[in-house]
Amino acid sequence: MSVIASAPAQDAAGTRGVSLELSGLHRSFGATHALAGFDLALAPGELVAMLGPSGCGKTTALRIVAGFDRPDLGAVSLDGVDLTPLPANKRDMGMVFQSYSLFPHLTAGQNVGYGPRLRKVSAAERDRQAEELLELVGMAGMAGRYPHQLSGGQQQRVALARALAVRPKVLLLDEPLSALDAKVRLQLRDEIRRIQQEFGITTLFVTHDQEEALSMADRVAVMRAGKLEQCAAPAELYDRPATAFVAQFVGTMNHLPGQVVGAAKVRVADRELPVDGACPAEGTEVNVLLRPESLDLEPAAEASAAGRPGEGQVMLATFLGATTRLTVRLGDGTEAKADLPSHRAVEFPVGSAVRLAPAPRPVLVVERG
Amino acid sequence: MTRLFTKLGAWGAVLPLLGYCAIALGFPVWAILWEGLHQTNPTTQQTTVTFANLTASWHGIYLTGLLTSLRLSLLSSVISAVVGLFAAYAISQSRGRYFKQAVLTASGVLANFGGIPLAFCFIATIGTGGVFLSWIQNVWPSFSLETFSGVALVYPYFLVPLMVLTTLPALDGLREQWKEASANLGGTSRQYWRHVGGPLLLPAALGGFVLCFGSAFAAYATAKALTSGTVPLVTTQIANILSGNVIAGEDNLGMALAFNTIIICGLMMAVYLPLRKRSAKWLES
Amino acid sequence: MTTISDTEPAAAVTTPARDKRGLGLRRVRWWRVVVLGVLAVYFLVPLASTFWFTLYTPGTHTFSLAPYGQMFSAQGFGTSVRMTVEIALVTIVILYLLLVPAMIAVQLRLPKLKPVLESLAMVPLVLSPVALVVGVQTVLGWGLDQDPGTPLFQLAADLQNQSFPLILPIVYVVIALPFAYRSLESGLRSVDLKTLVEASRGLGASWPVTIWRAVLPNLRSGLLSGAILTLALVFGEYTISSILQFLPFSVWIVQDGQGATSGQLAPAVSLLSLLLSWAVLFLVSFLGGRRAVGRPDRSS
Secondary structure (H helix, E strand, O other): OOHHHHHHHHHHHOOOOOOEEEEEEEEEEOOEEEEEEEEEEEOOOOEEEEEOOOOOOHHHHHHHHHOOOOOOEEEEEEOOEEOOOOOHHHOOEEEEOOOOOOOOOOOHHHHHOHHHHHOOOOHHHHHHHHHHHHHHOOOOOOOOOOHHHOOHHHHHHHHHHHHHOOOOOEEEEEOOOOOOOHHHHHHHHHHHHHHHHHHOOEEEEEEOOHHHHHHHOOEEEEEEOOEEEEEEOHHHHHHOOOOHHHHHHOOOOEEEEEEEEEOOEEEEOOEEEEEOOOOOOOOOEEEEEEOHHHEEEEEOOHHHOOOOOOEEEEEEEEEOOOEEEEEEEEOOOOEEEEEEEHHHHOOOOOOOEEEEEEOOOOEEEEEOO | OHHHHHHHHHHHHHHHHHHHHHHHHHHHHHHHHHHHOEEEOOOOOOEEEOOHHHHHHOOHHHHHHHHHHHHHHHHHHHHHHHHHHHHHHHHHHOOOHHHHHHHHHHHHHHOOOOOHHHHHHHHHHHOOOOOOHHHHHHHOOOOOOOOHHHHHHHOHHHHHHHHHHHHHHHHHHOOHHHHHHHHHOOOOHHHHHHHHHHHHHHHHHHHHHHHHHHHHHHOOHHHHHHHOOOOOOHHHHHHHHHOOOOOOOOHHHHHHHHHHHHHHHHHHHHHHHHHHHHHHHHHOO | OHHHHHHHHHHHHHOOOOOOOOOOHHHHHHHHHHHHHHHHHHHHHHHHHHHHHHHEEOOOOEEOOHHHHHHHHOOOHHHHHHHHHHHHHHHHHHHHHHHHHHHHHHHHOOHHHHHHHHHHHHHHHHOOHHHHHHHHHHHHHHHHHOOOOOHHHHHHHHHOOOOOOOHHHHHHHHHHHHHHHHHHHHHHHOOOHHHHHHHHHHOOOOHHHHHHHHHHHHOHHHHHHHHHHHHHHHHHOOHHHHHOOOOOHHHHHHHOHHHHOOOOHHHHHHHHHHHHHHHHHHHHOOOOOOOOOOOOOOOO
């Protein structure tokens, strides 16, 4: 039974991957706290993307899971078994690095066969496995090529095959696409997802590209300053961000000035909207967070363009296909972005006076400081 | 047309260097090869092709000199290559910028430091009347700087830095990811060195060794200043012949000896260059 | 040895997370200390004892810095130093006039020639200077075998002019090639030459202006290191100049400098030139500034 043939078979039998848990991880480098109490749990077969600005600790967390680094405090466990004391080479994790991780003196096939070779698999069996895995990642017939004869995207495919060759319990991806061209990146993104689902392998994926995270992952873990901000399915993360940081970090967000006018009610652009989550006391000046797609526009009288709240002038129109993004400068100088269906956007040419019309849905607010 | 022009311009920039080397390096080498294979009859002034010089240079004291040179080069370059490789690894692992820069520049100077000044330094240290001679003779009573072992002790002083200089780029080219990838795939540290690190470094290490060997073989001034000719080496023998300490009629024997060293040099380069090429492909891209 | 093996495991227990990479580097550390320690002794002790030797006069039990002062007043010092400096300068100029355009052209337009250049630059490392000088002498001899008055005879004679033997810089260029090549190569590696040249050419600069104003300033660290190494090499070179029977500094110091001051002068000069060239090289290596030696820390 080969690796590839056995993986889906296991799925059919109902054994899908393992669960991975990171609990209370702390790690500091000198004065910087890369991780300050980081928790994350992955269900069997799940792909979770760790997303965050650079320096938020996501790579450190991944390296701790792989065993390249040790936490100052906290533990990593697989199916409830603590891995923390195990060295990297006893962990059964397959890792794909950012780039240049293939051994340059070995062919693609030998690279894939490296793990099995350490496990004393016979040469013939290794070659067969390597050929199958390379075919799986779309590299059929390239086993004899050396890394320097392969493009960046092809190298990452081989790296993925190499990681899978040791039948890892967990797959770790450390920004595997960030060094590639945009087009190759999109293509490889889909393939990684397909292979991951085919194997049903629990996968932890580090990226700083939110689009990548949102499009590939079952759940996205947004990190900030060494802690988990929120871990949720992409749609939930986008629609119901748990914190202002998540709201601002994921997707485009407008910050419009408003005022709390009652219990969980905020007045913005001359409308009253219900507040989702924490709401400061009545009378507090706040920023209301609104997605461009939940902002509509109405024509406004020319004369009042500079005066009344929520009114302004269209500065820029960016055609995005089905929608057009209009940038509006308000009377107080703040800019708002509104996404309108393109056929409606033509009603508001650049320079025209408009009034913002937020959709009547619950919104997040942050105090203005 | 412009493409052709830029290509021509580029060749124009390279050719002077190649031409210079052909004259300043190639011409003398050719002269040695030519003279080494010819003999001028003192009475008739006729020049004939002969292998007599070469044959003579492979016999008697000259054979001894050649063998001693080879033995000395082998011993000192093996020591230097091993020590230099470890030193280069230790340096490549260090994170201190100043330390690394200091060692690198020092290697640059010291690799260049063969010759008379080096001999002076060691004579002052462990030569006759040297500061530390008695220390060394406590552990090694028969030690003297003017012997084979004395010279072999001095040569690493410029060979180790040379080894460091030639292998450091390769060691710096060893990526941390490879070590991590190997561990990740289940490899121990030993397995990493056996299957990845070792094979990757081998060409650079062998190349460095070959350079050290060639450099030791070519050295003259240090040995001459240390031993005044008591240890027979090819280079000192050549110099002796040149300065006229020979039987008449053996003028071209010096050429034949020089001929031998050039052959050794050619062999070293023939071994070194393919190794260098391979190492560059793996580690310096 | 015992202190090292005693303290290391203890340190490992108290600070388990100290080791950044956690891949058994702790085991590596003690041999690193040993290797570097032994090498430090091997390389520093001869220098230190040379220094001691130049200061201390055993007969009178006195210390004096005199040898360092005496060299300036010694007979023939000025002539030989001037001659050597001139030879060094000519060597450096010829070397760079040949090497800089060639290396830039190879980097930009003829990458296929790079191995050729590289191997050429390696040959002098293993070619015995004694053999080289034999060849040079032979060639010069052929010239002098011509009838006096012919151009070839004149050329051979001019090359061996006692006051300024042009043949020495010509040969030294070959000998210095490996070191200059290496310095320039590391300089070129830290600069994105292609972008630099394209930017300058795109702004309308001619080739000479581009090289002079855009490329050379970026290579100054490499150029300076190469020049200093060449200077040091010319000052220390003994084999070729002595066999060709010229009297530059290195030969003078061995022949004339030794007698007067109980042999302290020559080591003093050697030591001084070694330390000086190292110090200058070390300082120059920071001129480039951006050349990062350590790899960036991954703590994100």
